[in-house]
Amino acid sequence: MQKPRKAARRKGQAVTLDEVAALAKVSPMTVSRVVNGQGKVRDSTRDRVMRAVRELGYTPNLAASALATAQDTRVAMIYTNPSSAYLRELLVGALRGSTRTAAQLVIDTWETLGAAAQRQAARTLARRVAGVILPPPLCESKGIVSEFLEAEVPVVAIASGRFHQDISCVRIDDFRASKDITQHLIAAGHRRIGYIKGNPNQTASVRRFEGFQSALAQAGIELDESLVQGGFFTYRSGLEASEKLLAHANPPTAICAANDDMAAAAVSVAHRRGMEVPRDLSIVGFDDTSAATTVWPELTTIRQPIAAMADSAIDILLRNVRRKDKSTRTVVDHLVPHELVERDSVAPPAR
Numbered sequence: 001m002q003k004p005r006k007a008a009r010r011k012g013q014a015v016t017l018d019e020v021a022a023l024a025k026v027s028p029m030t031v032s033r034v035v036n037g038q039g040k041v042r043d044s045t046r047d048r049v050m051r052a053v054r055e056l057g058y059t060p061n062l063a064a065s066a067l068a069t070a071q072d073t074r075v076a077m078i079y080t081n082p083s084s085a086y087l088r089e090l091l092v093g094a095l096r097g098s099t100r101t102a103a104q105l106v107i108d109t110w111e112t113l114g115a116a117a118q119r120q121a122a123r124t125l126a127r128r129v130a131g132v133i134l135p136p137p138l139c140e141s142k143g144i145v146s147e148f149l150e151a152e153v154p155v156v157a158i159a160s161g162r163f164h165q166d167i168s169c170v171r172i173d174d175f176r177a178s179k180d181i182t183q184h185l186i187a188a189g190h191r192r193i194g195y196i197k198g199n200p201n202q203t204a205s206v207r208r209f210e211g212f213q214s215a216l217a218q219a220g221i222e223l224d225e226s227l228v229q230g231g232f233f234t235y236r237s238g239l240e241a242s243e244k245l246l247a248h249a250n251p252p253t254a255i256c257a258a259n260d261d262m263a264a265a266a267v268s269v270a271h272r273r274g275m276e277v278p279r280d281l282s283i284v285g286f287d288d289t290s291a292a293t294t295v296w297p298e299l300t301t302i303r304q305p306i307a308a309m310a311d312s313a314i315d316i317l318l319r320n321v322r323r324k325d326k327s328t329r330t331v332v333d334h335l336v337p338h339e340l341v342e343r344d345s346v347a348p349p350a351r
Helices: 002-011 017-024 028-036 043-056 062-069 084-100 115-126 142-150 174-187 203-218 235-246 260-272 306-321
Strands: 074-079 104-109 131-134 155-158 168-171 193-196 254-257 282-284 301-303 333-335 339-341
Touching: 017 028, 017 043, 028 043, 043 306, 074 084, 074 306, 084 104, 084 260, 084 306, 115 142, 131 142, 131 306, 142 155, 155 306, 168 306, 174 193, 174 203, 174 254, 174 282, 174 301, 174 339, 193 203, 193 235, 193 260, 235 254, 235 260, 254 260, 260 282
Parallel strands: 074 104, 074 131, 131 155, 155 168, 168 333, 193 254, 254 282
Antiparallel strands: 301 339
């Protein structure tokens, strides 16, 4: 009986802030703080409020929100060279968060800029925005981050492999997640597992490889360096790495790739060589982007909720930007749970 009432409710008047508060079991003032990015709210409380917002389909009054903050808040998200699937998730989350909080979002790419030009771009941007969101690899650049901090512009890093004391982070535990998916392959019976690394300029790549190594060591499996290939989080690098792994005199029975694009490339190489996945070769990815479900078979992978992380990054950034006490700055390490998503790309090794 509850579902018909919800359907009728949506067709009638808009969901109110009080209804969100009741479902989340918090005060209306707390809901207001969360949706407007104001005040101090515990991460667990903010997550509960946002679940209620999504469940009820609540849309805040953006005009009233803008008046309440008494300012037109402009924030930026800058990126360089992510995969198209990863970028799509980032944009969805950032746009959702900025719309919900009545912030103006500036999106730019510095892909063609060298290190010096990027620092100059950061100095210029710092005069135009109140805060900045940086996905990898930009969030790993001490030079760029220092430009914003010197200009007293708050920064939030998305998907950084480690927490940095100077800036807030929204991230998963890359080490634990990579260890989990490697243990999944080991539990299926694989002992000879190939690995395709991510871009070496990103901490997350290092942490994921460390998680892979830890799972092998815990299972008493010696790491075979000949089964480890470098990659750059791109489909093309995944093709090249997979060709090398599968041309090995004693090829692996499974491949663990540091992201879905490279894992999808491994599936393509396996098919081209007449191999059936997962009967002849198991393959797993990381991130659970659209690339994981646009290949056949669909990939077992780690779900990193990129869109939700970008949405949370907007919240954290605006709490700093709109704080009443401008003499203080809060640095947050928001660790988001990951999930092992089992699909059809893993099976026991062929006998």
